[in-house]
Amino acid sequence: MEELLTLPGVGRKTANLVLILGFKSLRNICVDIHVHRISNRLGWVQTRTPEQTEQALYERVPARWWPYLNLYLVTWGQNVCRPTHPRCGDCAVAGRCPRAGVTKVGKSRAPSG
Numbered sequence: 001m002e003e004l005l006t007l008p009g010v011g012r013k014t015a016n017l018v019l020i021l022g023f024k025s026l027r028n029i030c031v032d033i034h035v036h037r038i039s040n041r042l043g044w045v046q047t048r049t050p051e052q053t054e055q056a057l058y059e060r061v062p063a064r065w066w067p068y069l070n071l072y073l074v075t076w077g078q079n080v081c082r083p084t085h086p087r088c089g090d091c092a093v094a095g096r097c098p099r100a101g102v103t104k105v106g107k108s109r110a111p112s113g
């Protein structure tokens, strides 16, 4: 990690992704803006930056999920828990989500009736 962070343009998000995908690390969490946003909406963390979220997630999430969080939450964030107007009506975990910080939700894509 420390060596990767000395490279130009490489921050913790990229360094963690390289360690996970390139070096098969099971000890890193790659936190981008989707992981940061959804982790806060779900109430897993209460943080202001992706860097704070990464550190908080190491405390909150069982280690077996660390390398996979980015894959799952980015896909989730692009399709359901979007940056604006999340589709809470289509969300499989809506019943367990406090929706922290969510003020407006988007239209459901699920067929009605």
Ligand code: SF4
Residues within 6 Å of the ligand: 038, 041, 042, 080, 081, 082, 086, 087, 088, 091, 092, 093, 094, 095, 097, 098, 099, 100, 102
């Ligand atoms: S209920 Fe809404 S805010 Fe919570 S995870 Fe689902 S889409 Fe995101």
